[in-house]
Every structure is written in structure tokens, then in C-alpha cells.
Amino acid sequence: MSEPVHAIRNIGPKSVEGFARAGLHNAEDVREIGADAAYARLIASGTRPHFIGYYALVLGLQGRHWNDIDPEEKAALRLRFDAIVGGSKPDHPSALEAELDRLGVVDRPGR
Template sequence: MGTEQSELLQLKNLGMASVNILRAIGVSTYSDLQELGAVGAYLRIKDRDINVSKVMLYALQGALMDVHWNDLDPQLKSELVAEAEKLATENA
């Protein structure tokens, strides 16, 4: 396993399946994920027709914040979903 892959695996909420999905969209490091942001990464995953739920969006945000996705503030979860829906509509 490469250093980049193990870096992502060290993040909260991300297992091998999530890391493989991230690598498929060009995210190989924490910095890549940080630059793209949780919403950007989530939308890029959806654009690749990879079937993921909103939990993936929460997991990505939690990984960036070093928080388990289930512990994210409900208001933040709502804001993430709203932002993702807005951007998806704008880019459709």
C-alpha cells in the first residue's frame, strides 16, 4: 500500500472502499480532499455514476474535520446537502 493511500486510510470515516472511490476521482491525499472539499468530492463521485448515499458526503466532511460522520452537527449536514443539491442543479 502506498503512502498516499495509507494517508487517506488514517482519516476518520474512510475505509478501503472509500479510498478506492476517492482515488478513482483523482483524490490521493488529504490535501487533494481538502482542496476539492467534501461537496466537490461527493459531486465528482456522483458524476462518475458511482452509487453513494449522503452518508458519503458526511463521511468526507467528517474526514476533513477529524470527526465521525454521525457526530456532525445536523445543521452542517443540512448545509452540505443543500450545497451539493444547488451545485448539482447549476451544473446539470
């Protein structure tokens, strides 16, 4: 029997909906792909990025409490979080971005 996502330390029952929206329906799914890929999927599926939520997931997968983090580790995780958030732009522009692009307001590199 598989464990629910909130069986992972630091992941509360309220987060289950976001994980499900990201296609992560149990703790094994999250453990299999790891914290970075799981968090990228959460963001891509509409979860707002939040650094504490990210490092709580990382530490939870290690079996650690969310505030069991030293400054050096936190700084390293911040770099990983920023890379994930920076690389998680949706494939399709929002309605506002599409309209701005249509009007020629958005400058897109490579166009």
C-alpha cells in the first residue's frame, strides 16, 4: 500500500491538492523523482513558489524537521530554489503576456 504525500515529514494535508495537481499522488512518487523535480512540477501546475515550502520538502525527504537547517545549507538550497523557479516558466504565455506580445510590447529573445 502506498503512503499519502503528507506522510513525508513537513508536508501537511493542505498540500496534498497541489501535489495531486502536479501528478504526484503518493509519497513514493515524490521520493522517486526527488525534491527539485517535484517542486518544479508543483510550480508548473500552479503552486506559488515559496522558499520555505521548497526547503521543507527537501528536509522532509531527508526525514528532518523543516527548521533543522544551518545557514550554509540554506544558502545552497536558495540557489537551487532560484534555479528551479527561474526554469519553471510555463510553456504557454498567460492571456496578459499573449496580448502584450500581440501588441509588440513583450520583447522575446530569439524572435
